[in-house]
Amino acid sequence: MAVIVRNPTQEELPTVWEVLCGAFGERPRERFRRQIWEDSTFALEQIRIAEVDGKIVSHVWVAERPIFYRGQTVLPMGGIGGVGTLPEFRGQGLATLLLEDAITYMNRKGHAISMLFTGINPFYARLGWADFPEWRFKLTVRRIPPFEEMPSGYFVRPYEPDQDLPAMQTLYRKHIAALHLSLPHVRPDAFWRDGHPQLLGLQVSHVVVAGMTGELVGYACAFPTENGLRLSEFAFDPAHPFALEALAIALAQEAKAAGKEGVISGITSWLHPFPQKLATLTDATLHHEVSEGMMLRVNDLRRCLETAQPLMEATLQATGVSWGGSFCFRLTQPEQVATIKVEGNTVSISESDEVEVSLTVTPRQFCLLFFGAASATMWRDLVGANLSGDQMALLSLLFPPHPSVYFSGDHF
Numbered sequence: 326m327a328v329i330v331r332n333p334t335q336e337e338l339p340t341v342w343e344v345l346c347g348a349f350g351e352r353p354r355e356r357f358r359r360q361i362w363e364d365s366t367f368a369l370e371q372i373r374i375a376e377v378d379g380k381i382v383s384h385v386w387v388a389e390r391p392i393f394y395r396g397q398t399v400l401p402m403g404g405i406g407g408v409g410t411l412p413e414f415r416g417q418g419l420a421t422l423l424l425e426d427a428i429t430y431m432n433r434k435g436h437a438i439s440m441l442f443t444g445i446n447p448f449y450a451r452l453g454w455a456d457f458p459e460w461r462f463k464l465t466v467r468r469i470p471p472f473e474e475m476p477s478g479y480f481v482r483p484y485e486p487d488q489d490l491p492a493m494q495t496l497y498r499k500h501i502a503a504l505h506l507s508l509p510h511v512r513p514d515a516f517w518r519d520g521h522p523q524l525l526g527l528q529v530s531h532v533v534v535a536g537m538t539g540e541l542v543g544y545a546c547a548f549p550t551e552n553g554l555r556l557s558e559f560a561f562d563p564a565h566p567f568a569l570e571a572l573a574i575a576l577a578q579e580a581k582a583a584g585k586e587g588v589i590s591g592i593t594s595w596l597h598p599f600p601q602k603l604a605t606l607t608d609a610t611l612h613h614e615v616s617e618g619m620m621l622r623v624n625d626l627r628r629c630l631e632t633a634q635p636l637m638e639a640t641l642q643a644t645g646v647s648w649g650g651s652f653c654f655r656l657t658q659p660e661q662v663a664t665i666k667v668e669g670n671t672v673s674i675s676e677s678d679e680v681e682v683s684l685t686v687t688p689r690q691f692c693l694l695f696f697g698a699a700s701a702t703m704w705r706d707l708v709g710a711n712l713s714g715d716q717m718a719l720l721s722l723l724f725p726p727h728p729s730v731y732f733s734g735d736h737f
Contacts, residue, residue: 328419329376330426332369337381338362341374344381348409356524360386360407360737363520365513373426375410375419383410383419387427388737390440391511395697395727396502399511400632403427403436403624406737424452428624437629439622440508442736446620453658454620455688458698459592459731461616462600464609466553466587470574474606476567478536481575484529484544490517492541493529500560505727506594507696510735526557527734531575533561533568543568545576546734553580556591558732559599566598573603594728595698619731621692626654626661629695630674637723641670650719651680657687667719684710697727 333341338361345357361367366389375383388404405427410419431439443449446456475481484493494517501509516522526546533543543561547554554576561568581587587607593600604611623629641648651666664680666673686694690708693699701721705712712720 326417327378328422330422331374331376333372333374333381335369337374340381341372341384344374344384344411345407345409347411348384349407356521357407359519359521359524364388364522365515365519366390367521370430373423373430375423377414377419382414383423384408385420385423385427386737387430387434387436390735390737392438392440392507392731393501393509393511394507394632395636396505396507397636398632400438400629401434401436402438402440403431403434404737405439405441408441421452424449428452428622431624435625435628437623437625437632439624440731441620441622442618443620444618446617449620452622453688454622455692456617457619457621457689457692457696458615458617459619460595461590461614462593463588463590463612463614464600464604464607466577466581466589466607466609468606468608469581469587470577470606472574472578475574476570479533479542479565479567479571480536481531481533481571484532486518486529489529489532489541493517493532493544496541496544496562497560499562503563504594504597507727507729508731510732512735522734525734525736526732528557531572533565533571535565535568540565543572545572547576547579549579550588552586553588553590556589557734559591559593561599569599569602570606573599573606577603577607592730592733594730596728597730621688621696623656623659623661623688623691626656626691627663627674627676630654630663630665633695633723634672634674637665637667637672638670640722640725641667641672644722648719648722650716651682652716652720652723653678653680653683654691655683655685656691657685665723667723672723682710682712682716684708694724696729697725698729700726 346354371387373385374381386407390402390404392402394400530547531545535542542565545559546557580589653664664675664677694704
């Protein structure tokens, strides 16, 4: 069996489309069509195919998906999608071969992090991807807030793309920065109009407007379901907290329209104020669910820390105290070493092993700390590290807990 791993040509894309449908079935056919021809981030070099005896039989896509880190800086990321092989060619290691090729490609492109979504986590864990939590919420509206409870000076209307898009893009970034979110996609302007993300959930339905200024201060991507509404994304301007109330009232009314049960569900960052506001206004019980279908891979440990370095220094300087200390992170898979050294609130990143504390960590353990899902205290107990009080205090400042979310419209 002669196997060639390569990129497809432009003329071969219809064949690639058919291979994807052959691997995954007919249901996602339209999704794959839009992925190839209606996603402005798509490029031929991102597609890795396996050709067996002259026939394309396996596929992996490495999507270009830079992400925000703590809402303030950008981390290059490669999104792994469409990992599939035609049924008659499975069990021959072709997907693994393509994933290894994809890792080489991501290293060449400088993708410090990789993300994927799956239901077969162990398959990817052996190559360095690690489970990472996602949060979702669900509630049933028990009370429909009347229109009279709409906060004064705010109203909700349907989204008008030609008119609202520039303000929407600004609000998206403002919301991420204000909440210090990690993982949201740094969306290029053209991406908002692409057919692929729209199919996956990037379809804004409601916008909140501050009546006095006409400023757009909130939005939601809400999709009708048999029982109510599913939210794929929502955001607001923290300078306008009443925008949450206005949006909650409008969505609650719609979720109960036409005799529906009023079930509202969606993806959210942990402890985002909107689901709680929605529950309070509707007398609902708020349910949270955590799943770990998302997986992250640390392609470049040092670059991750270098990206966070300016934020670390700003946090330390804000304390007004002079800090000092050093930590060496030894990642088990893929094996990497990077050291953080703090001297007088200046942070340097290197590969030196002359440090106060050496920490051997799994990919999951590092990601839980780096992306804010675990406090330093929780993380210390998880890793079993023996740290002094001063070392714990410094680690807490370098890696503060913060929310993360990856919206469905940005999937790959």
